Amino acid sequence: MGYVFFIPLFIIGFFLFLSIFFIVKQQTSAIIERFGRFASTRSSGLQLKIPIIDRIAGRINLKxxxxxxxxxxxxxxxxxxxLKISVQYQVIREKVYDAFYKLENPHDQITSYVFDVVRAEVPKMKLDDVFERKDDIAIAVKAELNEAMINYGYDIIKTLVTDIDPDPQVKAAMNRINASEREKIAAEYEAEAERIKIVAKARAEAESKRLQGQGIADQRREIARGLEESVEVLNNVGINSQEASALIVVTQHYDTLQSIGEESNSNLILLPNTPQAGSDMLNNMIASFSASNQIGEMMKEQNQKNKNNQKEE
Structure with a gap:
């Protein structure tokens, strides 16, 4: 009969012996209560407690x-x-008692303070300022939380404004404004590029015209010099100036006809081709020169009379 009572006592004793030991994980604190009253906190490792008298009331995460x-x-x-506010917090190792007994739900407490601070700060700002000054909002939240939660054994490590999401219609309007602004800038750049191309083209055309005019002037200068030399050569062989001019005109006339005939792709050009054509052109030229000289002399005389009349007056 003695063995019958010994076995249950042995089993009960064995479990009581095992309940003396308990393990606390790394970065965790265990709260020990004795008869319902706080007794101590235990850090990580193998720990001891009095069976039945002591119990583990809870564990606090120190991460x-x-x-x-x-x-x-x-x-x-x-x-x-x-706004999405991310709050990073940690239980202060020396204030595990406050963190465990003073707050029933720290998450709700932190959330209430975040709501209070954000709804006090954001209504003071315009939407663009909220995006630009989100760090100011985060600093204000951290300062308020630190002041409140330090008494409960919590340290606020950092607060971040991780997302700002306006109303969908406002977001669409902001995107349209941004797109319009970019289109405006693009149009300005395109207009400036077009202006530069027009100016460059105008300068190129002006330079081309200048060079073309210079080429024509040089060509006419050389033609005049050639005619002068031709007349001088003919005078040396006994041909007077009028006959030399007639001979040069006739020669150039037929040279022109020859060059036109050699050009197969040229358009149709009608020129006088009678034996008197060269002489007629020369006579017309001489008559034009004479008339021009007479008109020039008349204008000089008229200008001189006007000057004399002005002096007499």
Whole structure:
């Protein structure tokens, strides 16, 4: 009969012995309560407790944790926007007691403070300022959270504004404005490029005309020099100036006809081709020169009379 009672006692004793030992993981603290009252905190490793008297009330994670909070609020220019605030926090090792007993749900507490700060800061800004000053929002959230959560044993490591999402209609309008602005800039650049091409083309044409005019002037100068030399050569052999001019005109007339005849792709050109053609052209030229000289002399006399009349007056 003694063995019958010994076996249950042995089993109970064995389990009580095993309940003395417990393991705490790395970056974790265990809360030990004795008769329902806080007794101590235990760090990582193999730990001991008194069976039945002591119990593990809970475990606290000492790692850096992250909480993402979505806040919807309105900006100064009456645009609704959703902000995603990422809060990185950690339990202070020396304040495990406060973190475990003072707050029932730290996530809800942090979320409430984030809502309060964001809805106080964002309505002061226009939508464009929210994008440009998101770091200011994050700093304000961190400062407020640090001041509040330090008393509960939590340290706010960093706060980040990870997303800013305006109303879909506002976002579409902003995209249209941005596209219009880019199209305007592109049009300005295209107009400037077109202006540069037009100016360059005009300069090229002006230079071409200048060179063409210079070429024509040089050509006429050389023709005049050649005619002068031809007349001088003919005078040396006893031909007077009028006869020399007639001979040169007739020679050039037939040279022109010959060059036209050699050009197979030329258009049809009608020129006088009678024996008197060269003489007629020469007479017409001489008559034109004479008339021009007479008109020039008359204009000089008229200008001189006008000057005399002005002096007499």
């Amino acid at each position: 850096i944790q992250q909480l993402d909070v979505i806040v919807e609020t309105k900006t100064k220019d009456d645009v609704f926007v959703r």
